[in-house]
Amino acid sequence: MTTRRHFTTIMAAGVASLTLAGRALADTLDDITKSGVLRVAVPQDLPPWGFVGPDMNLQGYDIDMAKLIAAKIGVKLQMTPVTSENRIPYLQTGKVDLIISSLGKNPARAKVIDFSDKYAPFFSGVFGPATIDVKTAADLAGKSIAVTRGNIEDIALSKLAPPSAQIMRYGDNQSTISAFISGQTQLICTDSSTTATIMAQNPPRAPLLKFILQSSPCYVGVNKNQPALLAKVNAIIAAAKADGTLNKYCETWLKQPLPADF
Amino acid sequence: MTYQFDFGAIIGYWPMMLHGIAITAELTLFGTALGIAVAVLGGWARTSGKLWLNLPVTVYVELIRNTPFIVQLFFIFFGLPALGLRLDAVDASILAMVVNLGAYGTEIVRAGLMATPRGQVEAGASLGLSKPQIFWYIVLAPSLARIWPALASQVVIVMLGSSVCSQISVQELTYVASYIQSRSFRAFEAYFVVTALYLVLALALRQALLAAGRHLFKGVQAR
Numbered sequence: 151m152t153t154r155r156h157f158t159t160i161m162a163a164g165v166a167s168l169t170l171a172g173r174a175l176a177d178t179l180d181d182i183t184k185s186g187v188l189r190v191a192v193p194q195d196l197p198p199w200g201f202v203g204p205d206m207n208l209q210g211y212d213i214d215m216a217k218l219i220a221a222k223i224g225v226k227l228q229m230t231p232v233t234s235e236n237r238i239p240y241l242q243t244g245k246v247d248l249i250i251s252s253l254g255k256n257p258a259r260a261k262v263i264d265f266s267d268k269y270a271p272f273f274s275g276v277f278g279p280a281t282i283d284v285k286t287a288a289d290l291a292g293k294s295i296a297v298t299r300g301n302i303e304d305i306a307l308s309k310l311a312p313p314s315a316q317i318m319r320y321g322d323n324q325s326t327i328s329a330f331i332s333g334q335t336q337l338i339c340t341d342s343s344t345t346a347t348i349m350a351q352n353p354p355r356a357p358l359l360k361f362i363l364q365s366s367p368c369y370v371g372v373n374k375n376q377p378a379l380l381a382k383v384n385a386i387i388a389a390a391k392a393d394g395t396l397n398k399y400c401e402t403w404l405k406q407p408l409p410a411d412f
Numbered sequence: 413m414t415y416q417f418d419f420g421a422i423i424g425y426w427p428m429m430l431h432g433i434a435i436t437a438e439l440t441l442f443g444t445a446l447g448i449a450v451a452v453l454g455g456w457a458r459t460s461g462k463l464w465l466n467l468p469v470t471v472y473v474e475l476i477r478n479t480p481f482i483v484q485l486f487f488i489f490f491g492l493p494a495l496g497l498r499l500d501a502v503d504a505s506i507l508a509m510v511v512n513l514g515a516y517g518t519e520i521v522r523a524g525l526m527a528t529p530r531g532q533v534e535a536g537a538s539l540g541l542s543k544p545q546i547f548w549y550i551v552l553a554p555s556l557a558r559i560w561p562a563l564a565s566q567v568v569i570v571m572l573g574s575s576v577c578s579q580i581s582v583q584e585l586t587y588v589a590s591y592i593q594s595r596s597f598r599a600f601e602a603y604f605v606v607t608a609l610y611l612v613l614a615l616a617l618r619q620a621l622l623a624a625g626r627h628l629f630k631g632v633q634a635r
Binding site for chain 2: 296299300304305318319320321325328329332333334
């Protein structure tokens with residue numbers, strides 16, 4: 151997967167250098183307002199960010215965010231479903247104007263596209279019912295924690311947890327969730343969108359956040375050299391944060407309030 | 413092929429592997445001992461000629477032999493807590509193995525019991541042996557001697573099947589292999605070593621069981 155993603159990035163960078171040469175002078179925000187359409191790359195199979203609801207329409211945090219930005223610019227929204235591999239090439243080749251697809255920031259991506267301010271929290275952490283008092287990794291002593299074997303959370307947790315913590319490793323995400331829900335483990339170590347998905351099902355044992363292992367919030371992806379569009383998106387995000395809209399999206403889709411330090 | 417084999421990268425995990433072997437052996441020991449006991453009772457019930465004994469055992473045997481082991485294991489581990497019975501991963505695994513071996517073993521034991529010639533039972537009766545004595549010396553012991561190799565094979569299958577228990581976080585040999593490869597990214601080396609360990613364990617287990625059979629059934633006429 152790593153090599154493949156790497157390959158995608160290189161390909162994307164190559165394509166970008168070809169297309170951006172011709173588009174560098176064009177002001178995308180100007181094009182959007184003229185055409186009256188904002189084109190956004192969104193996920194379609196990634197709850198709770200973007201997924202098809204019972205009414206066959208796309209819904210989720212990213213979908214609401216896309217709708218909000220289109221509405222604030224005052225144009226129609228046109229959503230393009232993308233995967234995590236092809237979303238950056240879609241932006242670079244000008245097929246979409248923005249990526250709103252739970253996109254995290256990293257140096258490799260920052261070389262080829264620009265990022266807005268963060269619009270959604272995303273983190274991995276330890277979760278468990280309210281009755282269990284855990285605030286730091288040291289509190290895990292003597293507790294049992296379910297985690298999916300070999301993933302990022304497993305590696306981080308194994309380093310942090312005291313020796314007396316029982317880390318129960320399962321083969322896949324579903325078994326990890328089942329182990330926690332059925333009470334086979336006291337706590338679960340996973341990411342915030344997995345627990346949001348669990349919470350949406352009204353489980354018998356609710357995974358509430360105990361502490362954060364690693365935070366990597368989501369950003370809107372914008373092509374390079376689009377200061378007007380970037381500024382507009384940032385203004386919309388800042389306003390949404392100030393008026394509680396982001397908090398509402400968090401409550402709806404991530405089943406938790408917007409973190410205080412966001 | 414550009415892959416550089418590096419068994420040195422996983423050699424540091426040998427204490428984990430020993431631990432994995434110990435857990436696999438523990439599962440197999442308890443699973444086998446209790447499983448064979450269930451199998452003998454089940455085989456007896458199925459040949460007893462009493463419907464109220466035969467029917468529930470038949471349902472049990474068919475239920476277990478026609479569903480996958482991993483589903484039985486998940487049901488016990490993830491499902492039973494909903495009914496208030498919460499077993500830890502090792503206990504759940506042993507229970508699943510006992511239930512599984514019990515069902516397959518019932519059919520093997522039944523085959524042995526049914527192969528007892530009627531004339532031998534009559535001979536025992538005419539010698540004045542009591543009913544329990546007839547069952548023990550004339551029916552059961554020769555039957556077990558007869559089916560012992562088949563039962564040994566089934567025990568080896570159950571031992572190898574315990575690899576599935578890694579899915580519910582039992583730290584047996586397969587779990588150790590998955591753990592090592594998730595940390596060292598040396599999948600070939602990890603699984604190669606564990607494959608070899610399973611092979612040695614299975615061959616040793618079969619030989620041990622056959623030797624135990626020779627000892628247990630010394631002087632028992634199998635045919």
